[in-house]
Amino acid sequence: GNSVTQMEGPVTLSEEAFLTINCTYTATGYPSLFWYVQYPGEGLQLLLKATKADDKGSNKGFEATYRKETTSFHLEKGSVQVSDSAVYFCALRSGGGADGLTFGKGTHLIIQP
Amino acid sequence: DVKVTQSSRYLVKRTGEKVFLECVQDMDHENMFWYRQDPGLGLRLIYFSYDVKMKEKGDIPEGYSVSREKKERFSLILESASTNQTSMYLCASSHTETQYFGPGTRLLVL
Numbered sequence: 001g002n003s004v005t006q007m008e009g010p011v012t013l014s015e016e017a018f019l020t021i022n023c024t025y026t027a028t029g030y031p032s033l034f035w036y037v038q039y040p041g042e043g044l045q046l047l048l049k050a051t052k053a054d055d056k057g058s059n060k061g062f063e064a065t066y067r068k069e070t071t072s073f074h075l076e077k078g079s080v081q082v083s084d085s086a087v088y089f090c091a092l093r094s095g096g097g098a099d100g101l102t103f104g105k106g107t108h109l110i111i112q113p
Numbered sequence: 114d115v116k117v118t119q120s121s122r123y124l125v126k127r128t129g130e131k132v133f134l135e136c137v138q139d140m141d142h143e144n145m146f147w148y149r150q151d152p153g154l155g156l157r158l159i160y161f162s163y164d165v166k167m168k169e170k171g172d173i174p175e176g177y178s179v180s181r182e183k184k185e186r187f188s189l190i191l192e193s194a195s196t197n198q199t200s201m202y203l204c205a206s207s208h209t210e211t212q213y214f215g216p217g218t219r220l221l222v223l
Contacts, residue, residue, distance in 0.1 A: 008153070101146075
């Protein structure tokens with residue numbers, strides 16, 4: 001079956017540090033890959049996505065590249081801000097139609113000023 | 114903007130009660146989903162629906178049922194609530210592969 005593995009944290013960084021959150025997956029076929037973010041007290045918001053190998057998703061300074069050869073979709077940001085503190089979820093969708101997402105367990109990111 | 118709303122942000126129920134969690138979306142999406150979110154487990158899919166009156170089991174359907182009588186509304190039903198159903202419940206909707214989430218309902222079963 002499908003699965004997503006990501007570092008769980010918490011990950012604590014200082015403001016302006018470089019961020020990497022690792023995500024690897026197991027899936028049948030050619031999944032679409034997503035990063036969602038959950039700010040305190042809120043639901044999940046789509047941060048970025050990639051639908052095929054070598055695609056790069058980007059948004060709000062975050063980037064992730066779909067690497068089929070290493071089955072990875074690592075999230076990166078060059079300079080984090082306190083406002084980036086949140087829980088980040090890596091997810092995949094491998095089916096067509098209305099199939100649900102398979103999520104990782106989430107990574108709690110804490111940015112200190 | 115897509116808006117997904119859930120009927121309650123917080124809910125406290127007693128063991129054995131029948132519980133209804135309601136979700137409404139305003140973008141005419143065909144697909145709707147219910148997940149539960151637990152610390153250390155991430156989000157897990159309970160049920161989803163790809164059309165009115167259609168439903169499919171997700172990864173953890175036991176103890177739950179759903180209803181979709183109208184396109185915009187998807188209800189999650191706990192027939193007889195148990196303490197292990199204490200969790201955060203998230204509803205989502207989609208037209209294509211991107212899912213849009215509601216704010217969640219935090220359910221406590223005593």
